[in-house]
Amino acid sequence: MREKKLKLIEVKEEAGAILATFELGDEEFAGLIVYYADGEFAFQWINREGLRSLPTTVRKYYKILEGKKFAELARQAHAIGINAAKEEIKRAVSWTLLRIENDKELKALLLREVEEPQTPIEGKPEIHLTEGEIREAEELLKSPKLLNEVMRLIRKKLVREEKNALLVFFTMLSAKLKEPLNLRFSGETSTGKSSLVRAVARLFPPEMLIIRTALTRKALYYSGLGKKLEDGSKVIDFTGKVLVLLEEGNCKDFLDEFKPVLSHDLYQLESEFTDTSGKTPIARRIVIRGFPAYIGLVAARKTIDEDDSRTLLATPEKSGEKFRDVQLFHSSEMAFPWRFNGVEEDEKKVWNAIRVLESYDGVIIPFAPIIAENFPHDKPRTMRDFKKLLEMIQAVALLFQKKRNVIEKYGHRYLVAHPIDFLIAVKVLEDALADTLTNLEADVREFAEWLARQDPPDDGERIGWTEKELRKLLAKYS
Known part of the structure; x- marks a missing residue:
């Protein structure tokens, strides 16, 4: 060597x-x-x-x-x-x-994760759009090619993975709902998890995104997020935010404490930690409010994991065709780097379109009872999965709000979902719900389905395969 x-x-x-x-x-x-x-x-x-x-x-x-x-x-x-x-x-x-x-x-x-800033950080940044930018954003939201434009921009940074890209997009967009979605991507290193998330994240306003490789309470306290109070406490409002953890394994302690927020069981979470970075230990208090849309990336999925009941589960595509196309894509990046640098004006238009989306008191799904009659109900977690499907329908309806009806009841404004929102949501969630309901990654699930279609050996004494026979079948399938 x-x-x-x-x-x-x-x-x-x-x-x-x-x-x-x-x-x-x-x-x-x-x-x-x-x-x-x-x-x-x-x-x-x-x-x-x-x-x-x-x-x-x-x-x-x-x-x-x-x-x-x-x-x-x-x-x-x-x-x-x-x-x-x-x-x-x-x-x-x-x-x-x-x-x-x-x-x-x-x-x-x-x-910034171990030293206190010299000046307090104040709340959310103010984003002011011009009349022209607002008009341009609303025209995009009314366009019949809105979803096509989203996918066109994603494809400029991502190879294949269209369905997973839309899953990430609508999960991020759900940050604008009262109860956003949680998504966990699993797959070994180099399968493109982070590339997928980054390609989609480019379409979201920077002020919505919190992307970290690692996260602790101390890191949050000393980050540029939230607002410092006079008593030294830090208040961080996750409402309308997208939290992405690129390495969930680096965030175990934080996630253990964050579970009630991901479950939407606790709107406000208060926590204290001892800061030992200075000359003397200091007790710090941090208050987390609101529910973010959450996306976590993990190298391997546990077959039994209570956290998975809180999230949609998905797996990147792992086909040879994808790996070939990725290599061709990277070669183009190296040959023509100027084509891939910077933020495009069309991406900024999508930022502004997302910024001007209205918030409603709720999204009505008139056909929800029909969906409920046909949704699986044999496991406790299917109740949460059914709710995730409804939340995905809401996220789709939110994107197309300029083409949806709005009704007012008792002083509240509600967006009314259309059946096509259900069809889009089902298509986007097709693989993710299969992952969620079986708790198996896509390639493992596909092998199990293929195996079920094979005739097991029957020699009169036993019916089924030995471990050696299964290994041969796996080699044949691969």
């Missing part, structure tokens, strides 16, 4: 973390991402396909330097195909950490 040199290209902020990009020989690239999680700074190598190495804390890294055990550090990078010499790995990590230490903006980005 020929070891290569690492040449720094850039260091930038990436979803609340710091990403250093290196050139690794001809047309090869590697990244080093530095972030804060569970009370420690850590870093991971990331290859061109998005595969990450095991995390190493900065504290452990300095111990490695003291013991001069660079081989351990190099193995982490080599494991994901970053074939650089030990000294190159050491130099790249040390240089990145030194760059962060000496760059005020980069350092502030990370330290």
